[in-house]
Amino acid sequence: MILIDHPYVSDFLIETIKSNRFPIVSTKAARDLISEENLNWISEKEAIQAFKENPNQLIYSNSENVISWVENKLDFTKLPSQIDVFKDKIKFRELLKDVYPNYFFKGIPFEDLDSLPIDKMPFPFIIKPSIGFFSLGVHKVDEASEWPITLEKIQNEIHHIKDFYPSEVLNTNNFIIEECIEGEEYAVDCYYNEKGEAVVLNIMHHIFSSGKDVSDRIYSTSKEIIETNLPIIQQLVNTIGTKTNLKNFPIHIEVRIDKNETIIPIEVNPMRFGGWCTTSDISHYAYGINSYQYFLNQQKPNWNEILKAKKGKTYSLVLLDNNSGIEAKNIKSFNYNQLLADFENPLLLRKIDVTKFPIFGFLFTETSKGNEGELNRILKSNLTKYITLKLNNVW
Known part of the structure; x- marks a missing residue:
């Protein structure tokens, strides 16, 4: 089963769906992006019923914009919780804490960045939205003197990018600070x-x-x-x-x-x-x-x-x-x-x-x-x- 959403679907993916007769869910977003009628379109109700009959149903999406659809329509499955632990970088770090016990990370609300005790941070570090996409809002800070400029850049960027993607894909309310991984x-x-x-x-x-x-x-x-x-x-x-x-x-x-x-x-x-x-x-x-x-x-x-x-x-x-x-x-x-x-x-x-x-x-x-x-x-x-x-x- 395929879930299609904005911002983009490739001709190659569309042709793959067509040639394999893969079921594709007929959401408004999918119909907006794909005009091809000769696909194995199924209704949203049919998709939901398929999961009720088989919770292990295979599903692929081209975009994380579908996350809200999954959370609302497939809330009876394990998919929402599985998505959440990966999409939220803080939760993901918590998941692997015992595998990497010495790895530093810290969650912080966007409004608290102004009062971040920068002198207590380990340098260098990476700061980024805890729910993010496409390196948007991501910065490397090598030393304390760089923080004021970096903070200004983050604040300006958030003003410009916050409306590009839904909150399930890019949420700038919370940030994660983590040690810079070499390699x-x-x-x-x-x-x-x-x-x-x-x-x-x-x-x-x-x-x-x-x-x-x-x-x-x-x-x-x-x-x-x-x-x-x-x-x-x-x-x-x-x-x-x-x-x-x-x-x-x-x-x-x-x-x-x-x-x-x-x-x-x-x-x-x-x-x-x-x-x-x-x-x-x-x-x-x-x-x-x-x-x-x-x-x-x-x-x-x-x-x-x-x-x-x-x-x-x-x-x-x-x-x-x-x-x-x-x-x-x-x-x-x-x-x-x-x-x-x-x-x-x-x-x-x-x-x-x-x-x-x-x-x-x-x-x-x-x-x-x-x-x-x-x-x-x-x-x-x-x-x-x-x-x-x-x-x-x-x-």
Whole structure:
């Protein structure tokens, strides 16, 4: 069963639903986003009844915007409590407290940030909304002197982003402060099958431009990334499954792995893979894995076979977030053709209206070994080379 909601559904997901005849719930949001009538549409009542008849019903969503629907319509199932423990980062840290007893974290209401005893905080630390999305409102603080500026940035950001997503997805009422986890960051799509076994469908290296960078600009996957990190990531997702007794449940998890191969989860996003149909769709372009189909048909990837022909290739998801410093209202256009010309082998471009969301789109690419410079350039770019301003605005 599929639940579709805003802000975005990909053509690839729609085609997957169509070709597999997967039941899709006919909510208003789904109908707003999908005009295709030749799908296996089921009513909300039918969906609810299906769960009453089979509480272990498989369900996947493209968006956390559906959380309120699940909480209201499926409150008789265990789904709301399972979602809540992952979506609230403070509850998630409490869940794993015995696994990471020395890990520092602290919950704090937004209105109390002004009176935070900054001299008693361990540096460096990360501060972010306890219920968040897309690195919105996330900041790294290296020393006490940075706090006044960081606090001002948070307050300004919250004013701009608080209405982008529903409160179940982004809630800025409470923040979490936690120690800065050293090491490389990875994003993982996986699911727990009917036996509770964790099945990993993709691993992507989240690349940053600097120690201060907390953006989502580039995620890359490759044969080397999968082979190197699969064993340790498999152990962690097994642990999370054991702690939560998950079955028939998809998740998108972000982790950090240090040089000693210590792995610590950053957050877990429930009932979906990467947001905006990103990491799940690029699995298809990179490895021929249809993550939606693998979950709903309870399939496992044969990584040994899949990776045989992938040596020397890196597949990347590029988030074209508006980090230009230019307000969307002052932007006339974005030169997507020039963007595509700057890459060796663009696989897919998705354009997004920057006046509705603070991003220009997403780019999927294939990069050959030795040509990583194209990724480094876009990683550090403020994208102004692609932006044309409105004539009455000077920047």
